[in-house]
Amino acid sequence: MLPRYKRILLKLSGESLSNSINGFDPLDPKIIEQYAKDIKQVTEMGVQVAIVIGGGNIYRGMNEAESGIERAQGDYMGMLATVINGMALQSGLEKAGVNTRLQSAIKMEQIAEPYIRRRAIRHLEKGRVVIFGAGTGNPYFTTDTAGSLRAIEIKANIILKGTRVDGIYSADPEKDPKAKRFQKISFEECISKNLKVMDMTAFTLCMENKLPIVVFDMNKPGNLMSVVTGDKVGTLVS
Numbered sequence: 001m002l003p004r005y006k007r008i009l010l011k012l013s014g015e016s017l018s019n020s021i022n023g024f025d026p027l028d029p030k031i032i033e034q035y036a037k038d039i040k041q042v043t044e045m046g047v048q049v050a051i052v053i054g055g056g057n058i059y060r061g062m063n064e065a066e067s068g069i070e071r072a073q074g075d076y077m078g079m080l081a082t083v084i085n086g087m088a089l090q091s092g093l094e095k096a097g098v099n100t101r102l103q104s105a106i107k108m109e110q111i112a113e114p115y116i117r118r119r120a121i122r123h124l125e126k127g128r129v130v131i132f133g134a135g136t137g138n139p140y141f142t143t144d145t146a147g148s149l150r151a152i153e154i155k156a157n158i159i160l161k162g163t164r165v166d167g168i169y170s171a172d173p174e175k176d177p178k179a180k181r182f183q184k185i186s187f188e189e190c191i192s193k194n195l196k197v198m199d200m201t202a203f204t205l206c207m208e209n210k211l212p213i214v215v216f217d218m219n220k221p222g223n224l225m226s227v228v229t230g231d232k233v234g235t236l237v238s
Contacts, residue, residue, distance in 0.1 A: 004230040007048040007124060009151035010039070011144065011161045014054035014085055016218060026057040027085070031219070032092040038224040039129060040096045047228055048124040050154055051131045052147035053089060055081025075139035079106060082143060086133035087111065099128040105137030105146070117153050124154065144202035152209050159211060160227055161198070162218025167235035168195055184236045197237060212238040 012035070019028035043049055058081035061067070061074020069077070086102050093100045101123045104112035112133055113119065123130045135146040151159050170193070171179040187207040190197050197203060197215060206213055216227050216234025226233040 001045070001225075001229045003042070003045045003047045003228050005047060005157040005228060007154065007156045008042075008050070008228065009147055009154070009156040009159045010049060010051045010224070011147035011159055012051065012053045012089075012218065013163065014057035014060075014081065014143075016162060016164060017053070017085055017088065018057035027088050029092075032088055033096075034221055035089065035218065036092040036096040036098065038218075038221060039093060040098050041222075041225050042228045043098060043127065043129060045228070046127075048127070049129045050120070050124060050150060050156065051086075051089065051129065052143055052150055053082055053085040053131070053133075054143040055079070055085060057081075058084060072139040075135075075141075076106075079134040079137070082135060083108065083112060083133040086131040090131055093129055099126075100131065101128050102131045102133055105132070105134040120150075121154055130154075142199050142202065144198040145205065148198070148202040148205040148211070151211060152205060156211070159206065159213045160224070161213055161215045162224070163215060164217065164219055165215070166217040166220075166233075168197060168215050168237070170195075182235045183232060184238070187237060190237060206237075212236060 017027055017031055019025045039049055055078045059077050061078040064071045083104055090100045090102050102112040103115045103120055105115045107114050120130050132150050135143050167181045169179040169181050173179040214227050214234050214236050216223055223233055
């Protein structure tokens, strides 16, 4: 099997790292171990992997009215949560034998390199997985936007959005049993059908830069490999 993409940006939600089956565990070691194995498989094929993770399993600073915390302050708290998730995934990857670098958009030299675009690209060229933490480093921007921005900056071939759902549906599949899953859809259709693939800033960045997105179920072992080798897994937005 040959990889279809040379360089990918894997976007993971913070919630994907958590387990709420037996009480809430924000960082499930088994999920991190599975993700590390899947990522290692694709790096061994020569695919260059960059990762952006959300922070929603630890803190989501979106609702000022409910939290009582100013929006900008809450967003910075959320950025710190993404660095914690990045450190956890870095630990899992290195345990699996994958060379990894964590870069942060907010300076914290003791635990992460500062984000430097050219350095990130050089790490990727040397076969290291690069995790981008702290979003864009600015409040009022989501990690979806950070993922789109970093993907464009490092000239990734595609964004792979790993979720707990196996693609994009016409409606919420948990609420509507008749919801139809799309195998392929255009950016324009997503907008006209009001399908929430990413926030609009992130989505517009991808559309304007002709950067395709695949939404797929990251929690199914082997799915990442299937997407990278071109199997019809998830939904392609192009």
